[in-house]
Amino acid sequence: xxxxxxxxxxxxxxxxxxxxxxxxxxxxxxxxxxxxxxxxxxxxxxxxxxxxxxxxxxxxxxxxxxxxxxxxxxxxxxxxxxxxxxxxxxxxxxxxxxxxxxxxxxxxxxxxxxxxxxxxxxxxxxxxxxxxxxxxxxxxxxxxxxxxxxxx
Numbered sequence: 001x002x003x004x005x006x007x008x009x010x011x012x013x014x015x016x017x018x019x020x021x022x023x024x025x026x027x028x029x030x031x032x033x034x035x036x037x038x039x040x041x042x043x044x045x046x047x048x049x050x051x052x053x054x055x056x057x058x059x060x061x062x063x064x065x066x067x068x069x070x071x072x073x074x075x076x077x078x079x080x081x082x083x084x085x086x087x088x089x090x091x092x093x094x095x096x097x098x099x100x101x102x103x104x105x106x107x108x109x110x111x112x113x114x115x116x117x118x119x120x121x122x123x124x125x126x127x128x129x130x131x132x133x134x135x136x137x138x139x140x141x142x143x144x145x146x147x148x149x150x151x152x
Contacts, residue, residue, distance in 0.1 A: 004062055005064050005116075007114050007115070008060070008115060009057050009058075013057070016049070016050050016054055023046035023050070025046070026046055080130055080131060083131055085098075085099075086099055087100070110123075
């Protein structure tokens with residue numbers, strides 16, 4: 001099963017705003033009376049930027065994908081068996097979730113400010129569950145083992 005986490009859409013509001021500014025410039029150029037070719041360039045460019053911005057707002061870029069066998073963060077795939085620890089760290093850009101691997105220099109950071117509101121806790125729970133299952137850990141529920149399940 002794959003779970004996908006996307007960037008917070010609000011980070012990209014400036015893109016359609018820039019397209020609207022270009023359309024406003026086209027309107028001003030039309031009011032001044034410049035040639036239609038210049039106005040057409042600004043109209044087409046502004047329209048394309050607005051459409052591209054609306055597409056990005058509707059489908060923000062993917063930050064990470066959780067799969068059964070591995071985790072993919074911004075295109076880099078790491079098997080669950082290589083992840084040794086998941087923790088929160090403070091960086092120069094704010095708080096982030098770090099995935100420490102067997103190779104210390106290959107740790108992966110996921111800035112929390114990139115995630116949509118409410119996704120941080122869901123992501124932490126999913127990371128914990130998948131990491132536990134990859135390493136064979138189970139959470140003790142407080143009950144005693146059955147008679148046939150004795151540690152030796």
